[in-house]
Amino acid sequence: MGRKFKIERDYYDEKDYLYRKMHVEFEPGLTVLIGCNGCGKTTLMRQVRLQVEKELKNPCVINYDNYIHGGASSISESILCGDMTFVADSVMSSEGEKIALNMQKLSMKIGSLMKKYPDEKEFWIFLDGVDSGFSVDAIENLKRGLFDTIFDCYPDKDIYIIASANEYEMARGEKCFDTVNCRYVNIKSYERYRSLVLKSREYKDERIKKAVKRAESQKEKAAEKDSDNVKESSFQAREWKKER
Numbered sequence: 001m002g003r004k005f006k007i008e009r010d011y012y013d014e015k016d017y018l019y020r021k022m023h024v025e026f027e028p029g030l031t032v033l034i035g036c037n038g039c040g041k042t043t044l045m046r047q048v049r050l051q052v053e054k055e056l057k058n059p060c061v062i063n064y065d066n067y068i069h070g071g072a073s074s075i076s077e078s079i080l081c082g083d084m085t086f087v088a089d090s091v092m093s094s095e096g097e098k099i100a101l102n103m104q105k106l107s108m109k110i111g112s113l114m115k116k117y118p119d120e121k122e123f124w125i126f127l128d129g130v131d132s133g134f135s136v137d138a139i140e141n142l143k144r145g146l147f148d149t150i151f152d153c154y155p156d157k158d159i160y161i162i163a164s165a166n167e168y169e170m171a172r173g174e175k176c177f178d179t180v181n182c183r184y185v186n187i188k189s190y191e192r193y194r195s196l197v198l199k200s201r202e203y204k205d206e207r208i209k210k211a212v213k214r215a216e217s218q219k220e221k222a223a224e225k226d227s228d229n230v231k232e233s234s235f236q237a238r239e240w241k242k243e244r
Contacts, residue, residue, distance in 0.1 A: 002027040003160070007047050007182075011040075015214060016207055018043060021182040028158040030147050032171045034193065035179035035200040041164040044179055045126045048162065052124050058117050064106055066129035103130065107146055114154060123154075127163040131170040139169040168193045 004025040009017045018040035026048070033041045042065070053061050110125065131139050147161055165171045168190050176187045180200045187193050 003052075005048050005051050007044065011043050011047065014211070016211055018180070018207075019182050020180060024048070024177075024182045026160055026162065026177070027175065027184075028160055029151065030143070030161045030163065030174055031184075032174045032176045033162065033164045033179050034171055034176050034185070034187070034196050036197050036204060037166075039179050039200040039204050041179050042128050045128060045162055045164070049124070049126050056120075056122065056124075058120055060113060060117055060120050060123045061126070062106070062109055062113060062124070063126045064102070064128065064130065065126075066102070066132055103142060103146060110150060114157075120157070122158045123160070125150075125159070125161045127161065129164060129166060131163075131165065131167045134167070134169075136169045139167065143170070143174070 002025045004023055006023055007019060007021075009019045009022060011018060024044065033044065035041050045063075049061060049063055053059065106127075113123065130142065134142070150159060150161070163170065165176075171187050171193055176185050176193075177183070178185045178196060178200075180203050185196065187196070
């Protein structure tokens with residue numbers, strides 16, 4: 001049984017509607033969010049995560065955003081914790097290798113969370129951008145080596161892993177979620193994956209065009225208002241001179 005959430009389509013209150021629906025429903029297991037860059041994958045995960053954190057009795061939520069928690073941030077955290085081995089390995093690694101190291105740290109956090117709350121039924125793991133810079137075999141190792149292991153070790157729990165996809169390999173063979181249309185979709189080929197990404201790109205481009213038109217309209221209205229204010233000031237100045 002899945003979980004349903006109400007979401008804000010215009011999350012940033014700019015009359016920019018990221019999604020076509022006001023509700024999303026996720027199923028336990030791995031869900032891979034599909035869509036182009038800027039379509040709202042990160043924002044959707046944030047909305048769901050904040051609701052989950054508010055609803056759950058215990059903080060059975062792990063959030064990893066590679067842009068925020070990876071790279072220099074991960075190294076700084078390790079320095080503070082005294083994990084100089086991780087620091088040395090990370091400094092000498094490529095982008096993909098750094099993500100792999102961070103996934104090792106993440107797996108330990110997941111294990112600790114499960115041990116800390118053994119009686120909890122529901123757990124959520126949000127992963128954003130973890131396939132950036134990953135090779136095909138590294139992504140497959142992540143899915144089979146980490147995700148499948150989690151599900152196999154805790155078959156009696158409802159574990160939701162929500163991951164964004166930047167590469168087809170993350171989506172291949174998994175339950176995929178069309179971010180813009182807020183629904184699960186079948187992706188059995190790269191062509192199907194590419195088609196969905198491009199459709200989300202078209203929707204995003206339309207959003208951008210509308211945003212530009214709104215900005216131009218607001219600018220014109222502001223200019224008209226300024227012009228009216230100038231005319232009013234000039235009129236008042238002339239009336240003042242007449243009175244003098």
